[in-house]
Amino acid sequence: MLEIDNLSAGYGGRPVITQISACFGGGQVVSVIGPNGSGKSTLFKAVMGLCRVSAGVVRLDGKTAAETGERLFAQKVSYLPQIRSAGALTAGRMVLHGRFPWLSCPRHYRKEDYERCDSAMERLGISKLRDVQMDALSGGERQKVYLAMALAGDTEYFLFDEPATYLDVRHQVELAALMQELGRQGKTVTAVLHDINSALQISDRIVVMCRGRIVAEGAPEEIYESGVLQEVFGVKVRRLVDGDGKAYYIASGL
Amino acid sequence: MIFMEQNKRKIRIRLLILSAVLLATAAAGVLFGAVKTEVRDVLALLAGEECGAQGRILLYVRLPRVAGALVAGAGLALSGTIIQMILDNPLAGPNIIGVNAGAGFAVVSASALFPRAYAWYPAAAFGGAFLTVLFVYLFGRRTGSSKITLVLSGVAINSILNSASDVVHTISEESLVAGSAFKIGGLAGISMPVLKAAAIAVFAAALVTFLFRNELEIFAQGEEMAKALGLPVAFYRFLFLALAAVLSGAAVSFAGLIGFVGLIVPHMARLFVGGECRYLLPASAMAGAAFLTFCDLAGRTLFAPYEIPAGIILSFLGAPFFLWLLIRRKRNS
Secondary structure, X not given: OEEEEEEEEEOOOOEEEEEEEEEEOOOOEEEEEOOOOOOHHHHHHHHOOOOEEEEEEEEEOXXXXXXXXXXXXXXXXXXXXXXXXXXXXXXXXXXXXXXXXXXXXXXXXXXXXXXXXXXXXHHOOOHHHOOOEHHHOOHHHHHHHHHHHHHHOOOOEEEEEOOOOOOOHHHHHHHHHHHHHHXXXXXXXXXXXXXXXXXXXXXXXXXXXXXXXXXXXEOHHHHHHHOHHHHHHOOEEEEEEOOOOOEEEEEEOO | OHHHHHHHHHHHHHHHHHHHHHHHHHHHHHHOOOOOOOHHHHHHHHOOOOOOHHHHXXXXXXXXXXXXXXXXXXXXXXXXXXXXXXXXXXXXXOOOOOHHHHHHHHHHHHHHHOOOOHHHHHHHHHHHHHHHHHHHHHHHHHHOOOHHHHHHHHHHHHHHHHHHHHHHHHHOXXXXXXXXXXXXXXXXXXXXXXXXXXXXXXXXXHHHHHHOHHHHHHHOOOHHHHHXXXXXXXXXXXXXXXXXXXXXXXXXXXHOOOOOHHHHHHHHHHHHHOOOHHHHHHHHHHHHHHHHHHHHHHHHHOOOOOOOOHHHHHHHHHHHHHHHHHHHHHHHO
């Protein structure tokens, strides 16, 4: 269980998120949604210890990150940041680095790591890109490399910050399927999503953030019914159901 | 799997080519020079025969000089590779951000204060280099400055430290590490005891760096990524900056303020074998060694019997390269 208790965090001066409490776990797919600047990315960074936490704690299975230790924490939680560099490494090498938390010092990769790296790349359909340098890939391909890297790490918790960025529509659909599949395998997937429709469609639970706080939390149905989306985003969201009973959410101006 | 094997083989072949180039350059460095020597002089020397004039030139002038160029070139290039990766800044190099100047100031001061303790110059150089690199790093972090700002602050640090060196030179007659020659950087008149100590330092630091190559590679993906992957960032930052300081400090301690090797060579090596540290580190070391040996050879043969210090040749090559890097950056952004 990844437990966020009364967390306030930011960068330097004023905290960006204030008094956030939430709980992720149990193989759920959770989407964090909210307008730009509402603190979604900061929440993830605070969980990973990448920004200044001024109050509150994050507990992984009842222990704080410091008690857990950097390596063990990284073995359990993987994080896909929003801004990703592209260096002179090959895609295969990058995915392999997803195994880094599992190595002990001095860290040299083992056969098992290469195998897991291979299967993660296969799962995302990027085996062919193995020897291509990251800076020669398209945005979408690069995105898949980072997703494969997270998969190779074989963690229990995934924090994806806008994983759909740069992906074309087919790859977005594949990503949604991948997230749901991970959930079925008992992994907990938490993602910042901008597309309200896919967030409401694929998630078990929705967390709505606004101005650094969580303003609503619940099943997609409840969130839709509550009207909080209209309040937070300033748009009207309608729900359409097709013949098979599948729901679609469409936003339009007020 | 086939893909991966092919890629690996390609890179390994390139490393072989590079080592062949290194050997050829080193051989040329020993054979050619202002005084004509021939292969049979070398063979005679190896056979342990009585040394003639040629033999003595080989033994006491050429060999130390080539050995010095190899050690300094490898040290500076590796140092530059580490610094560029840790600062995540392709414009950084030990001479650009003032690390060499820090080492130089320490060596000049040590030579003024303790003229006889020359075997300790590499240690002094390490101290100076480490304090400077730490300062540059903290300065960049504290001010959140951009890559260009870091380079500019390097200009300031360079001129402060070089002026300080000049002051020491001016007031101390003892300090005959030789003012201007030291500042230009070159391999004429290498002192063997200093070279020996520096060579050991470079070799040891290179080994440690290679041992932690995966950590370095992770670090180069940015501190956020490194931390998310469970790397104890603070410890490794300290370790790698210290290694970079050992490597460039050792080179400066006997070769003076040779510039640009640590800036140019990492870029060449990355173009040649890619960013994977397993290949990049040896490629950098070999290319740096070969490059500096070549520049030194060019300097002493082009206008023989006059000699141009290797440092000057390097500035002629390195400064335009640096300008090219700046222009390319501007275009990309």
